[in-house]
Amino acid sequence: MTASTTPFTLARRAQRLEPSVIREILKLTERPGVISLAGGLPSPDGFPVEALRAATERVLTETPREALQYAASEGFGPLREWAAAQLQAQGVAVTPGQVLITTGSQQGLDLVGKLLVDAGSRVAVESPTYLGALQAFTPYEPEFASVDGDDEGPLPAALDAVRDARILYLLPNYQNPSGRCMGAARRAALADRAGALGLPVVEDNPYGDLWYDAPPPPPVSALLPGGSVYLGSLSKVLAPGLRLGFVAAPVALFPKLLQAKQAADLHTPGFNQRIAHAVLADGLLERHLPAVRARYKAQRDAMQAALEAHLPAGCHWVQPQGGMFFWVELPERLDATALLPRAVDAGVAYVPGAAFYATAPKANRLRLSFVTVSPERITAAVALLGAILKEALA
Amino acid sequence: MTASTTPFTLARRAQRLEPSVIREILKLTERPGVISLAGGLPSPDGFPVEALRAATERVLTETPREALQYAASEGFGPLREWAAAQLQAQGVAVTPGQVLITTGSQQGLDLVGKLLVDAGSRVAVESPTYLGALQAFTPYEPEFASVDGDDEGPLPAALDAVRDARILYLLPNYQNPSGRCMGAARRAALADRAGALGLPVVEDNPYGDLWYDAPPPPPVSALLPGGSVYLGSLSKVLAPGLRLGFVAAPVALFPKLLQAKQAADLHTPGFNQRIAHAVLADGLLERHLPAVRARYKAQRDAMQAALEAHLPAGCHWVQPQGGMFFWVELPERLDATALLPRAVDAGVAYVPGAAFYATAPKANRLRLSFVTVSPERITAAVALLGAILKEALA
Structure with missing residues (x-):
């Protein structure tokens, strides 16, 4: 043929x-x-090659059967706890039960699209925005709407024009590609306006730990309890080749998110999750x-x-x-x-x-x-x- | 909120x-x-815990920077070559360029659904069939059609009733849940009929290496060049916790499959792919x-x-x-x-x-x-x- x-x-x-x-x-x-x-x-x-080597050795010595077996779709419990604690320390009110470990944060974007985007529905994005997010959402056939912005990110007043969007996708810290960081006041104004409009926020944060002058302000999600999905990544702070990220979602959304994850790849490699947790728990970061x-x-x-x-x-x-x-x-x-x-x-x-x-x-x-x-x-x-x-x- | x-x-x-x-x-x-x-x-x-431990040590010593970095969406070249060789040995005409490494074969099912299933289109399945496939295809909103069968699998004559289906999903070897294996004659008759009807086959083979009496007959895909997508898995022969599978697709379909993979999780962990390849190349199986x-x-x-x-x-x-x-x-x-x-x-x-x-x-x-x-x-x-x-x- x-x-x-x-x-x-x-x-x-x-x-x-x-x-x-x-x-x-x-x-x-x-x-x-x-x-x-x-x-x-x-x-x-x-x-951190040496730390990862030592952690791998420990995982394969202490819990080889667990690390190499099928595992829960939610992710490895202690790694979920670590992620929740990281967010709590930044003022985001989440429990480990709201954290899903993903195969890189790119998978988080795909699952968000699968769960929330219908063909023809609107997805509001910054202008410019992260190309990988456009690629993840595109197969779900949205109409993209670009939100007007300046050097600090989207303008709060511009959200009214996208109030009917299924999600507003934001990358507040050192955005790819623009490098800009939203200030605390801008975050507060955006959260206020999104909350008032009932516009759900998807907050992506792969770069937040890579600050060179002062840490960035707390996540937008800290100001929008129940109104945002937060995506985290270990690719920039540990290593991309492990493909580890996480999603923190409102309680109301979590069961469907979990089912979408299960349908997509059953679970993220338990081997990798345990190795990452071993180095993180050891205070590597x-x-x-x-x-x-x-x-x-x-x-x-x-x-x-x-x-x-x-x-x-x-x-x-x-x-x-x-x-x-x-x-x-x-x-x-x-x-x-x-x-x-x-x-x-x-x-x-x-x-x-x-x-x-x-x-x-x-x-x-x-x-x-x-x-x-x-x-x-x-x-x-x-x-x-x-x-x-x-x-x-x- | x-x-x-x-x-x-x-x-x-x-x-x-x-x-x-x-x-x-x-x-x-x-x-x-x-x-x-x-x-x-x-x-x-x-x-094979010891073999995996030795392979991990080798990967982190010899190629840590490559194993831990972002990698090609197609997968690790030598692992793609290994998968193609496995298929070629069973009479399936594929090149490494047609092999995509996936995050478990569950992801292969998700990508197939994303690529080939429209809302309201028909997906033909065995009765009973693998539950994970139903879960993977379901979010793409197909109408499922069950194909009549017997203890050897679907009846070739029953394919006429699903000739308009987007795919015929088959699990020929030791099916989950029924355990049955299709004989060579049934495979040939199904391939003939599917080919004549222009009905594309998705062949899933997680269990083919787990034979206890004699090896199973060659894959249906060997009889349907260009007319099937083949899904393989390392979960049953190595370990599920590595989450490694692969898809072999016709040349005409491969570029879109690759783009869907890239949108879904960028790539399968290179760390895991290199570890698996190290043990497989060493003749572990x-x-x-x-x-x-x-x-x-x-x-x-x-x-x-x-x-x-x-x-x-x-x-x-x-x-x-x-x-x-x-x-x-x-x-x-x-x-x-x-x-x-x-x-x-x-x-x-x-x-x-x-x-x-x-x-x-x-x-x-x-x-x-x-x-x-x-x-x-x-x-x-x-x-x-x-x-x-x-x-x-x-």
């Missing part, structure tokens, strides 16, 4: 699935000699995170200095206070997608910003990651980028 | 999600003193599986003997030649669901068969697992069950 005679008929939702633009761009940038500021990967220098923060902060500072030194007038950016990305606004007449091949030829890669918009993409934005490249190479790469931009403006 | 004032609106598909019946039953059976023949878990005595088969075969034989000795006249079953389950047909007037509390009080638990039917459940069926309980306890449990049944018939 050839491809043209395949008996398979795709579901309508599958028509919407598209190859990731970023994935295609990353292929382009994998040329030798190119310094890539395009990736979104944490630095492997920060992986307290010892480990300061070093990760110091490394990333030095790289952030190098990129800030290089941007100031090399970018032409008319470029705008806000120094991120955490996370992994700078978001650069170029002069209006430059198109970051069109410029990318020239930049790659010159030896530097970035992600054009257009892919991060659910609606009305802006061509003159680009995302630069500072976490996987050394300060010296960041400086060299930004110098190359600056030269390309100046040439394009000349 | 209380549950009654939650701002969340469930998607229509979420209304269909229900708590797993089996899960509820398993809670009932977890009483101390009850011998449970209800579970579907492999025996932890068969987990060849050394390990004979011992697992010998253990399960002794337990299967003990259950067969006990059923012959203790079940009342009028009960019907076919001794399974592999897998984990006996499927017992009781005399027409007995209801296995109604009898369960009495059986649990007497000290034995099973799963009533009704949950395994997509349509027209049969009340007088029950499923017995023989893999987690020793031969002595199997004999004792079946004797208790026999007494309950005789009492109910008296």
Whole structure:
């Protein structure tokens, strides 16, 4: 049977699935000699390999039968307790019984879409927003609505225009791609308005622990008891290859969330959950995170200095206070997608910003990651980028 | 905000999600003193703990940065090659490029549903069929159609009645729950008919390596190139707690399958994939599986003997030649669901068969697992069950 005679008929939702633009761009940038500021990967220098090795040894010695067997769909009890305690410490009122361990926080996004998004219903997002969330929600066939915002995130008054949305998706801490952090006042105003409108919030927080100046304000969820779903991730603080995240959901929503999880993959690997819990219970993050923060902060500072030194007038950016990305606004007449091949030829890669918009993409934005490249190479790469931009403006 | 004032609106598909019946039953059976023949878990005595420990050590020593980093959505290349080689050895024409590594084969079912099932479209299943598949497909809102069958599986002539189905879901080897294995002639006739009708097949094979008398015939997929999706699992031959499975899909379908996977959880843990590949490449299965088969075969034989000795006249079953389950047909007037509390009080638990039917459940069926309980306890449990049944018939 050839491809043209395949008996398979795709579901309508599958028509919407598209190859990731970023994935295609990353292929382009994998040329030798190119310094890539395009990736979104944490630095492997920060992986706590020795701690994970010791924890694995302990798990396979003490509880091999439990770690390798089928397990509860909810997740490993002590890891759920750890996640709940983390949230409680930030003022979010949740119990371990409201925590579902997921196969990375990407799965949390998929489950939220499965549970809450009907074909044709509205999903409100920031502009720009996290591409992976758009990808997770898209198969559930929503109409995306972009909420107007500024350098601090969505404008509270703009929520009225999306009051009929099934969810408002927010990434308050050091957003991917924009790097911006919502201040405490903005969070309070957004929570107030969402609460008044009965607009449910989905709060995604993969980067909250990666702060370089001061910790971010408490989550929006702390101000919206019962009115938000919170997504957490261990990918940036431990290691992405374990694929561990969690969802904290209102009591009313939890049973359906759990059933969706069970249908999706029965449960997240118990082996991985027990290893992660062993390192977390041992206080690893307290010892480990300061070093990760110091490394990333030095790289952030190098990129800030290089941007100031090399970018032409008319470029705008806000120094991120955490996370992994700078978001650069170029002069209006430059198109970051069109410029990318020239930049790659010159030896530097970035992600054009257009892919991060659910609606009305802006061509003159680009995302630069500072976490996987050394300060010296960041400086060299930004110098190359600056030269390309100046040439394009000349 | 209380549950009654939650701002969340469930998607229509979420209304269909229900708590797993089996899960509820398993809670009932977890009483101390009850011998449970209800579970579907492999025996932890068969987990290759030492091999996994050595492989983990190797992975964290040799490739920690790669194992713990984000990875390709397709899966770890060498593991995809291993899976393709396994299929090729059974006559299935696939390349590694057609293999997607999944987070357990349950995720393969979810992705198949996401890709191929529209609300209101038909999904053809065996009767009875695997409950986890019904759970995975249900949120995509199909109309299930049960295909008439006999002790060897669906009847080829019965496929005409479901020719408009989006997929025909088959579990040819030692089916859960019925334990039956399709013979080579039945497979050929089903493949012929499905091919002629243009009816796409989804072939699920979690139990194929657990054969006790002779290996099963080659997969239906070997007879349907381009016309089937094949789902494999490492849960029964290595360990479920790693959550590793795979999907082999026609070339025409693979890109959309990959995009669905990416949206669902980005990728299956690379850490786990590398550990599994290390033990598999080392030839573990060849050394390990004979011992697992010998253990399960002794337990299967003990259950067969006990059923012959203790079940009342009028009960019907076919001794399974592999897998984990006996499927017992009781005399027409007995209801296995109604009898369960009495059986649990007497000290034995099973799963009533009704949950395994997509349509027209049969009340007088029950499923017995023989893999987690020793031969002595199997004999004792079946004797208790026999007494309950005789009492109910008296």
